[in-house]
Amino acid sequence: MTHDRNAPRFRVRPPAHWVNDPNGPFRWRGRYHLFYQHNPQEPRHTNVHWGHVSSPDLAHWEHHPLALTPTPGGPDEAGCWSGCVVDDDGVPTAVYTGVDRRHTGLGTICLARAVVPDDETLTDWKPLPAPVVGGPPPGLDVVMFRDPFVFRAEGRRQALVGAAHADGTPSVLLYDCEDLLDWRFTGVFLDGRDPVAAEVLGDKATGWECPALFETPGGDWVLVLSLWDGSPLRTAYLTGRVESGRFVPRGGGRLDHGRDLYAATALQEPGRALLWGWSWEAREQEEADRAGWAGVLTAPRVMDVGPDGTLRVAPAPELELLRAAEPFATNPGVRVPLPGAYDLTVTARSRTTVSLARSASGAELTVALDPEAGSVTLDRDGWPRTGGQGPVTLGPARADGGAVTVRLLVDGSLFELFVDDRVSVTERIYWRADDVPELLVTGEDAEVTGWEQVPPTSG
Numbered sequence: 001m002t003h004d005r006n007a008p009r010f011r012v013r014p015p016a017h018w019v020n021d022p023n024g025p026f027r028w029r030g031r032y033h034l035f036y037q038h039n040p041q042e043p044r045h046t047n048v049h050w051g052h053v054s055s056p057d058l059a060h061w062e063h064h065p066l067a068l069t070p071t072p073g074g075p076d077e078a079g080c081w082s083g084c085v086v087d088d089d090g091v092p093t094a095v096y097t098g099v100d101r102r103h104t105g106l107g108t109i110c111l112a113r114a115v116v117p118d119d120e121t122l123t124d125w126k127p128l129p130a131p132v133v134g135g136p137p138p139g140l141d142v143v144m145f146r147d148p149f150v151f152r153a154e155g156r157r158q159a160l161v162g163a164a165h166a167d168g169t170p171s172v173l174l175y176d177c178e179d180l181l182d183w184r185f186t187g188v189f190l191d192g193r194d195p196v197a198a199e200v201l202g203d204k205a206t207g208w209e210c211p212a213l214f215e216t217p218g219g220d221w222v223l224v225l226s227l228w229d230g231s232p233l234r235t236a237y238l239t240g241r242v243e244s245g246r247f248v249p250r251g252g253g254r255l256d257h258g259r260d261l262y263a264a265t266a267l268q269e270p271g272r273a274l275l276w277g278w279s280w281e282a283r284e285q286e287e288a289d290r291a292g293w294a295g296v297l298t299a300p301r302v303m304d305v306g307p308d309g310t311l312r313v314a315p316a317p318e319l320e321l322l323r324a325a326e327p328f329a330t331n332p333g334v335r336v337p338l339p340g341a342y343d344l345t346v347t348a349r350s351r352t353t354v355s356l357a358r359s360a361s362g363a364e365l366t367v368a369l370d371p372e373a374g375s376v377t378l379d380r381d382g383w384p385r386t387g388g389q390g391p392v393t394l395g396p397a398r399a400d401g402g403a404v405t406v407r408l409l410v411d412g413s414l415f416e417l418f419v420d421d422r423v424s425v426t427e428r429i430y431w432r433a434d435d436v437p438e439l440l441v442t443g444e445d446a447e448v449t450g451w452e453q454v455p456p457t458s459g
């Protein structure tokens with residue numbers, strides 16, 4: 001079998017076929033569990049189940065049997081869609097969107113319980129026969145209702161549900177679910193008419209889906225949203241506080257500045273929050289069909305809020321377990337072949353260009369760092385894709401004119417760029433047979449360190 005240069009090896013994806021939204025990141029018995037929407041039969045977005053992996057360390061992932069499967073004649077017969085996993089008095093419980101054959105965009109909220117809760121691999125799940133919430137609350141004219149996310153705030157277990165209203169207003173609805181079998185609608189958590197949300201997010205989205213909420217060590221709350229407008233291309237965040245059943249935003253922005261991340265979800269841990277997103281295929285469906293797979297989840301990211309109220313984002317430190325024992329690059333100005341998966345850090349104190357590949361036509365894949373302007377530009381115009389061309393420019397990356405540091409995680413076709421731990425860029429860049437992955441860093445006083453990513457040798 002020919003090796004697929006575009007297939008990520010170290011990020012979470014099933015061995016074959018379709019993956020989209022990450023669901024239910026969960027820590028249980030010393031292991032991380034991560035679920036995802038999955039079509040086990042073909043690389044297309046139909047027949048949605050929940051796939052399942054687990055890891056002791058966020059670096060080495062083990063595949064498990066399907067966790068959730070549509071139940072014929074049940075509330076999820078047309079798909080087990082997005083949701084979360086919670087510890088319900090010692091029983092891991094999946095809280096997810098069920099869709100039946102008659103749905104018109106409105107899901108139900110379903111539960112499935114781990115059959116053997118003491119089993120650290122959590123490989124056996126039993127869905128409840130009836131949903132705990134049969135649809136949206138009356139009187140709000142809701143036309144989209146999905147993606148429950150359970151959290152704890154103000155002394156109560158509560159849940160968010162993404163929604164859209166017939167007049168084009170997006171919202172997040174709030175439920176009290178201290179008892180997971182007894183959900184009570186308590187109001188609109190936030191909607192698009194909020195002046196801060198309207199200014200930060202704009203008015204393009206007609207629905208907010210995949211809401212996720214976490215609290216940072218500094219006490220800020222962060223609400224993550226996927227902005228649905230019929231073409232899922234944008235994710236955003238709002239910072240603020242939770243007060244009397246409402247989210248009161250104070251600021252926000254783009255969650256990721258690339259074109260290939262959506263449906264992000266979060267895991268609240270003591271002292272930190274982790275986030276994963278879905279990166280879809282930016283290539284034609286026929287190419288995915290030939291490859292036999294579609295989609296990948298991003299590397300786990302640690303999220304925080306800085307003193308200025310903006311998001312901070314960095315790869316989880318556990319990803320350093322994937323680094324080879326010795327770096328393959330430590331000096332600028334030297335051409336070095338690049339492996340298929342690597343972890344590269346470049347610090348620039350003056351204008352610096354990082355060339356990562358050459359095409360047969362002579363085009364180069366580059367990241368340009370300009371500390372004086374505070375900008376970083378990813379230019380991959382020589383690599384065709386669907387969903388738009390043109391370079392991606394970030395800036396100003398810093399306000400003090402100091403050095404700019406970028407970290408790049410590359411795994412097959414998945415490129416994840418982090419700038420000064422302040423912003424991220426997720427892009428898909430597809431390799432052709434005659435492309436040459438090769439590192440060349442040009443610039444005065446640049447620091448370069450790169451490691452090949454290799455299978456971990458220990459947990």
